Amino acid sequence: MLETQAAYADTAFSNGYEFTQGTGYTLPEYPFVAPPELVSGEVRRYPLVIVGGGIAGLSLACALAHQGVEALLLDEDNTVGVKGAASRGICYAQKTLEIFKRLGVYERIARKGVQWSVGRTFAGEDEVYSFDLRQQQTHSLSVEPPFINIQQFYIEGFLVEQIQALHRSRPCIDIRWSNRITAFEQNEAFATLSLTTPAGDYTLQADHVIDCTGSRSPFRAWCGASVTAKKGDDRWCIADVRFRDAPPVERHTWIEAPFNDNRAVWQHLMADGVWRIDYQMAPNCDPEQVSREDVVRARLNAQFKRELGEDECEIVWVGPYAYRSECLDGLRHGRVFFVGDSAHVVSPFGARGGNSGVQDADNLAWKLAAVLQGRASPGLLDSYSAERHEAAQQNVLVTNRTARFLRPADGAERLFRTAALGLARKHLFARQLVNTGRMSAPNTYSRSAACDKTGGIATQNVIFSWADGQPGELVDLLRWAGGQLLLLVFGALPASAARRLQALAGHSGLRCVQVLAPGQQPQAAEHVIDRQGHLRATCRVAGASASGWALLRPDSYVAATGQRLDTSLVRAVGAAIGLQEENA
Ligand SMILES: Cc1cc2nc3c(=O)[nH]c(=O)nc-3n(C[C@H](O)[C@H](O)[C@H](O)COP(=O)(O)OP(=O)(O)OC[C@H]3O[C@@H](n4cnc5c(N)ncnc54)[C@H](O)[C@@H]3O)c2cc1C
Numbered sequence: 001m002l003e004t005q006a007a008y009a010d011t012a013f014s015n016g017y018e019f020t021q022g023t024g025y026t027l028p029e030y031p032f033v034a035p036p037e038l039v040s041g042e043v044r045r046y047p048l049v050i051v052g053g054g055i056a057g058l059s060l061a062c063a064l065a066h067q068g069v070e071a072l073l074l075d076e077d078n079t080v081g082v083k084g085a086a087s088r089g090i091c092y093a094q095k096t097l098e099i100f101k102r103l104g105v106y107e108r109i110a111r112k113g114v115q116w117s118v119g120r121t122f123a124g125e126d127e128v129y130s131f132d133l134r135q136q137q138t139h140s141l142s143v144e145p146p147f148i149n150i151q152q153f154y155i156e157g158f159l160v161e162q163i164q165a166l167h168r169s170r171p172c173i174d175i176r177w178s179n180r181i182t183a184f185e186q187n188e189a190f191a192t193l194s195l196t197t198p199a200g201d202y203t204l205q206a207d208h209v210i211d212c213t214g215s216r217s218p219f220r221a222w223c224g225a226s227v228t229a230k231k232g233d234d235r236w237c238i239a240d241v242r243f244r245d246a247p248p249v250e251r252h253t254w255i256e257a258p259f260n261d262n263r264a265v266w267q268h269l270m271a272d273g274v275w276r277i278d279y280q281m282a283p284n285c286d287p288e289q290v291s292r293e294d295v296v297r298a299r300l301n302a303q304f305k306r307e308l309g310e311d312e313c314e315i316v317w318v319g320p321y322a323y324r325s326e327c328l329d330g331l332r333h334g335r336v337f338f339v340g341d342s343a344h345v346v347s348p349f350g351a352r353g354g355n356s357g358v359q360d361a362d363n364l365a366w367k368l369a370a371v372l373q374g375r376a377s378p379g380l381l382d383s384y385s386a387e388r389h390e391a392a393q394q395n396v397l398v399t400n401r402t403a404r405f406l407r408p409a410d411g412a413e414r415l416f417r418t419a420a421l422g423l424a425r426k427h428l429f430a431r432q433l434v435n436t437g438r439m440s441a442p443n444t445y446s447r448s449a450a451c452d453k454t455g456g457i458a459t460q461n462v463i464f465s466w467a468d469g470q471p472g473e474l475v476d477l478l479r480w481a482g483g484q485l486l487l488l489v490f491g492a493l494p495a496s497a498a499r500r501l502q503a504l505a506g507h508s509g510l511r512c513v514q515v516l517a518p519g520q521q522p523q524a525a526e527h528v529i530d531r532q533g534h535l536r537a538t539c540r541v542a543g544a545s546a547s548g549w550a551l552l553r554p555d556s557y558v559a560a561t562g563q564r565l566d567t568s569l570v571r572a573v574g575a576a577i578g579l580q581e582e583n584a
Contacts, residue, residue, distance in 0.1 A: 025317065027079045028157055032178040035195075037202040045190060046072050047372055049206040051181050051219070053080075055089065055152055056340025056357035057212030058159035061173045062103045063365030065166040067483045069372055071173055072204075073163075074195065076180035080160060081153025089152035090270045091351035093440035096358045097144040098461040098556065101475050105158040106144070112271045113150030119251035121436050124258055128424040129431040133439065141534050142460035143473050147439070150271045152354060184209070184222040184336075191335045208368065209336045212357075215326070217342035223333035230400065231324040233283040234347075234407040237290045240274050240317040241300065243308075247275070253436040255406070255421065259302040264406050264436075274316050277303070280406065287320040323347030323403065325396045331385040337364060344392035349402040349437035352395040359442070360388045366554035367450075369483050370577060375509045380578025383450035391443035398438050405435040445557070450576055455560040459552065462534035464515070467527050474535065477528070478556055481511040485576055486552040489524070489565065490515045490541055497547070498523040500565045509577055551576060 037044055048064070050057050053075035061073045081088075092100075092109070100106040121129040133146030163173050182201075183194035190205045211219040220227060249269050257265040266278035279299055281290050289295060296318050301307050326345040331338045340357030364384045370376035408414040423430030442458030445451055459474060466472045477486060487510055489501055501524050505512040514524040515535050530536055539550035541561050551559040551572050560572030 025081070025151070025153065027081050027153055028160075030078050030160070030175070030177045032078060032198050033176070034199040035176055035179065035197065035202060037204060038197070038200050043203050043205060045205040045207070046070075047207045048072070048210070048368065049074065049191075049193065049204070049208070050210045050212055051075075051193070052212030052214060052340075052342070053077075053156075053160075053175065053177075054212060054214055054340065054357075055156055055159075055354050056342075056361050057210070058156055058163065059099070059103065059358045060210060060212065060339060060361035060365055061175070062105070062159050062163050062166070063099075063362060064369060065163050065170075065173045066103065067365070067369040067373075068170055068172055069369045070171075072206075073173055073175045074179040074181060074193075075175070075177055078177040080156035081151070089155075089348075089351070089354035090149050090268060090276050091355075091440070092148050092150065092155070093351060093355045094142050094144050094146050094460070095442040095458060096355045096440075097148060098142065098475060099358055099362045100155070101144065101461065101473075102362075102478060102556075103159070103162060105155070105162050108158045109148055109150055109155060112154055113148035114249060114269045114271065115145045115148055116249055116251060116269070117146045119253070119436075119439075121434055122252065122254045123256045123421045123425070123434075126425050128255075128421060129434045129436075141462045141538055143463060143475075144461055147351075149268055149276075151274070154271060181213070181218065184219060186223075186335045207335065210339055210364070211336055211342045212339045212361075213342050215341040215345045217338070219333075219336055219338065219342060220328065223336050225333050225338070226329045227326050228329060228396075229324065229326040231322075232403060232407060234323060234403060235281040235283055235285055235287075235290075236321045236323070237279050237281050237287075237296070238317070238319050238321060239277045239279070239296050239300065239315060240270075241277060242272070242274050242314040242316060244312045246273065255417075255434065255436060257303070259305075260299065265303070281320070283407075285320075291318045291320050293318070325400055325403075327392045327396050328389075331360075331389050331392070332382065337381070337384060339364060339388075343388065344396065346395050346399040347403050349399050349406070350439050351437075352399055352440045355440040356388075356391060356395050356443075359391065360384075362555045363388055366483055367578075369554075370509075373483075375484070376577040378578070380450060383448045383578070387445040387448045387450070387456075390445060390447060394443050395440075402435050402437045450553070450559065450578065451557065452560040452572055452575060454562065455551070455558040455572070457540060457558050459538040459556050459558060461556075462538045463532070464535050465529040465531055467522070467529070469529075472528065474538070474556065477513065478552070478554060481552075481554065483554050485510045485554075485559065485573060487512045487549060487569070487573075488515050488535065488539060488541075488552065489513070489547075489549045490530075490536055491517065491547040492520050493523050493547060493565075497565050504565070504569075507573070510573060 048071040050073045064071050117133040119131050179195050179197050182196050185192050191209050194203050252267040254265040256262040263280035268276045328343050331343045339360045346352050367380050408417045420433040424434045445456035461475050464472050514527040515530045541548040541550050548563050550561045553559050559576035562568050
C-alpha cells in the first residue's frame with residue numbers, strides 16, 4: 001500500500017524533508033489540468049510514461065523532448081522541490097553540469113548558482129586537508145567548473161520551463177501535475193497504471209514505464225524488486241541560513257568540531273546567499289529538539305563564537321536527517337526502468353545522489369530515443385541496468401566508506417580514525433586517509449554490452465575549433481550528432497582509410513568527423529581542429545598526431561576506441577546501438 005505525505009511527516013529522521021520551519025522557500029505551483037481520459041472515459045495507451053517529476057524524471061523528460069520523443073510525465077505534487085520549504089541537493093558536479101548544458105538549462109544554473117573548487121577539512125582547530133578540484137585531472141579539461149552549488153528546486157524549475165518551451169515548439173512531453181499513481185501491473189503486452197487526481201481516478205496503459213518516484217518508490221514492491229540496504233544510527237540536522245557577514249566561498253568540513261561536541265560539521269554556500277550548515281548530532285537525539293530555532297541559534301552562536309542577532313543571521317530552513325544506503329539488485333523489471341533515488345539511495349557525502357539520478361536519466365534517454373525511433377534494437381535498453389547498476393554500486397561503496405569514517409564504530413574503526421587524523425596533521429601522505437566525502441565523479445562502465453573494453457569512460461566537455469575557426473565545445477558536436485553515435489577520426493588518413501571514412505559517413509545512426517591537428521589537410525566533408533589536443537585526450541586516443549578513432553555515444557561516453565578504421569569499428573557501432581554483429 002502507498003504511504004501518504006502525512007505518513008511521511010510522522011516519521012522522524014526519514015530520508016525526507018519534514019520538520020521544516022523558518023521562513024522557508026517559496027516554490028512555483030503548476031496548474032492541474034483534467035486528463036483527457038477523465039473526459040472521454042477511454043483507456044489510452046502510451047509508448048512511454050515517466051512517473052515522478054523530481055530532478056531525475058525532469059532531466060529524462062527534457063532529454064527526450066530534445067530528441068522529439070513523446071512521453072507522459074506524471075507527478076503527484078503540483079510543484080518542484082517540496083512545498084513550503086526544502087533544499088535537499090545543493091552540489092552539482094561537472095558531469096551533471098555538462099548534461100545540463102546539453103539540456104539547455106546550464107546557463108541559468110551558472111548564473112544563479114555559486115561556483116567552488118576549494119575544500120578544506122578541519123579537526124579541532126587545525127586544518128588537516130584541503131583540495132582544489134580545478135587542479136585534478138578528472139576535472140581539468142572541461143569548460144564547466146568542478147561544482148556549482150544551487151538549491152535543487154531551482155534546477156527542477158528550470159527543467160520544467162525548458163520542457164515547456166520545447167513542447168511549445170514541438171509537442172512531445174505532456175506533464176500532468178497532481179496525478180498520483182496508486183496501482184500498477186504489467187504483462188507480456190503492456191503495463192497498466194491507476195491514477196488518482198483532484199478531478200477523479202483513471203487508468204492508462206504504457207509500453208515502457210520509467211520509475212522516478214524517489215526513495216519511497218511504490219514500484220519496488222509492485223515489481224518485486226530486491227534491494228540491498230544499510231541503515232546506520234548517524235543523525236544530522238541541517239540549517240539553511242543567510243548571514244549579513246558571509247564566510248569564504250569554500251567547502252569547509254570539520255570532522256571533530258569543538259563547537260559541536262566534537263562531531264562533524266559541513267558548511268557550504270548556495271544560491272541567494274544561503275549557507276547550508278549540516279551538523280552531526282548524537283545518535284539518540286530527539287529530532288524535534290535539535291531542530292528548534294533556539295537550539296539551532298545556540299549551535300550557530302557556538303560555531304561563530306558570538307551571539308548572532310536576527311539581523312545578522314536569518315534561518316531559512318531547518319531539518320533533521322538520517323542517512324541510509326539502498327541499491328536495487330537490478331534497475332530493470334520488465335517494462336519498468338528504475339531511475340534516480342527509486343533505484344539507489346546514498347548519503348549526501350560527496351553529492352552523489354541527485355547527480356547520479358541525472359546521469360541515470362542521461363544514460364537512459366538516448367537509448368529510449370534510439371529504440372523508440374527505430375534506430376536501435378530493443379536489447380540496447382538492457383545496457384541501462386548493466387551500466388547504471390555498476391555506477392550505483394560504486395556510489396554506495398564510496399559513500400558508505402565516508403559514512404563509516406564520520407561515524408566510526410567503537411574499537412578498531414575509531415582507533416583508525418584517531419590515528420589517521422593525528423598523522424594527517426603532520427604528514428602529507430596521511431591526508432588521503434581523511435575521508436569527508438569523495439566528490440561525485442563520472443562512473444566507468446566495465447560490464448556493459450553497449451561499449452567494448454576500450455570504452456565505457458566519460459569524456460569531458462573540451463574545446464576545439466570548427467573548420468571555419470569558430471570555437472566549439474564537445475557538447476556542440478554531440479548536439480550536431482543529434483542523438484546519433486559520433487565517430488571522431490583523428491589525424492591525416494591514408495587514401496584507403498579516407499575512402500572508408502566517406503563510406504561510413506553515409507551509415508545511418510552515425511555521424512563522422514575528422515579531427516585534425518593544426519596544419520593537417522582535411523579529407524572528410526566534416527572536420528574540426530583540435531588545437532590543444534583536448535579532444536584526443538578526453539577520448540583517451542593515444543599518439544599526439546597519429547591516427548586513431550573514438551566512437552562517442554550521445555551521453556558523451558566513449559563506446560570504443562581503435563587505431564584503424566576496420567571491422568572492429570563496425571562491431572563497436574553495432575554494440576553501441578544494440579544490433580547483432582551480422583546486422584551491424
Ligand atoms: C540533505 C540532503 C542533501 C543532499 N545533497 C545532495 C547534493 O548536494 N547533491 C546531490 O546530487 N544530491 C543530494 N542529495 C540527494 C538528492 O536530493 C536526491 O538524490 C534526489 O532528490 C533524487 O531525485 P529523484 O528525482 O530521483 O527523486 P525525488 O527528488 O524524490 O523526486 C521524486 C518525485 O516523484 C514524485 N512521486 C513520488 N511518488 C509518486 C507517485 N506515487 N505518483 C506520482 N508521483 C510521485 C514526487 O512528487 C517527486 O516529485 C541530498 C539529499 C538530502 C536528503
